[in-house]
Amino acid sequence: SYELTQPPSVSVSPGQTASITCSGDKLGDKYACWYQHKPGQSPVLVIFQDTKRPSGIPERFSGSNSGNTATLTISGTQAMDEADYFCQTWDSSTAVFGGGTKLTVL
Amino acid sequence: VQLQESGPGLVKPSQTLSLTCTVSGGSITNTNYYWSWIRQPAGKGLEWIGRIYTTGSTNYNPSLKSRVTISLDTSKNQFSLKLNSVTTADTAIYYCAGVTYTTSSNWFDPWGQGTLVTVSS
Numbered sequence: 001s002y003e004l005t006q007p008p009s010v011s012v013s014p015g016q017t018a019s020i021t022c023s024g025d026k027l028g029d030k031y032a033c034w035y036q037h038k039p040g041q042s043p044v045l046v047i048f049q050d051t052k053r054p055s056g057i058p059e060r061f062s063g064s065n066s067g068n069t070a071t072l073t074i075s076g077t078q079a080m081d082e083a084d085y086f087c088q089t090w091d092s093s094t095a096v097f098g099g100g101t102k103l104t105v106l
Numbered sequence: 107v108q109l110q111e112s113g114p115g116l117v118k119p120s121q122t123l124s125l126t127c128t129v130s131g132g133s134i135t136n137t138n139y140y141w142s143w144i145r146q147p148a149g150k151g152l153e154w155i156g157r158i159y160t161t162g163s164t165n166y167n168p169s170l171k172s173r174v175t176i177s178l179d180t181s182k183n184q185f186s187l188k189l190n191s192v193t194t195a196d197t198a199i200y201y202c203a204g205v206t207y208t209t210s211s212n213w214f215d216p217w218g219q220g221t222l223v224t225v226s227s
Contacts, residue, residue, distance in 0.1 A: 001168070031211040035152075042201060042220055043152070048213040059139035086152055090212060093165050095142070 004098035011104045018074040019077035022087030030089045032070035037084045065098045079105050108131040109202050109218035125191040126175050127202030133182045136162045140205050141185045145198040192225045
């Protein structure tokens with residue numbers, strides 16, 4: 001079965017750029033999405049179709065996807081961005097999620 | 107569109123877990139969406155359970171397919187999840203979600219608030 005691999009944790013200082021990677025076999029040939037998940041809340045879509053932001057998502061969130069890796073980049077990271085982030089794609093009509101990355105804003 | 111899960115928070119082992127998702131602010135027959143269930147065990151990642159189209163057609167996660175049924179009730183603007191023969195491994199927060207789709211891509215948005223289901227005797 002298809003697997004997506006994310007680093008368990010990423011740390012960033014306020015105002016700096018955070019990059020969270022998501023790796024999968026030929027992931028660049030598929031579309032990737034990213035979800036922000038804060039404790040006690042429902043997940044929120046922050047990136048879809050590799051690079052697109054839903055309305056209401058700040059411009060500091062951006063995405064890319066090429067080769068075997070999709071990347072979520074948060075520029076000028078704020079304390080409110082501290083959360084778990086999950087990548088997701090589709091393989092053989094099955095949704096696949098990465099294991100999640102805990103973003104800590106120090 | 108808003109989604110809200112409902113159902114028992116406690117299920118005994120070997121029994122059937124049943125949850126309902128009520129869709130408000132729009133019709134469940136809106137062809138811009140299909141509908142899905144996702145779960146998250148404590149301390150673990152998200153796991154897709156399955157999806158149902160407005161036609162009633164379904165797809166399930168192969169790992170759960172033998173135990174899962176997702177159905178649609180258009181008269182109540184709801185869709186439901188049944189997972190039978192549950193074990194403690196099925197203890198999780200269960201989310202319902204709307205899935206926006208195009209000819210080439212799908213994404214989960216919006217999500218319900220989630221409901222915790224514990225499997226215990």
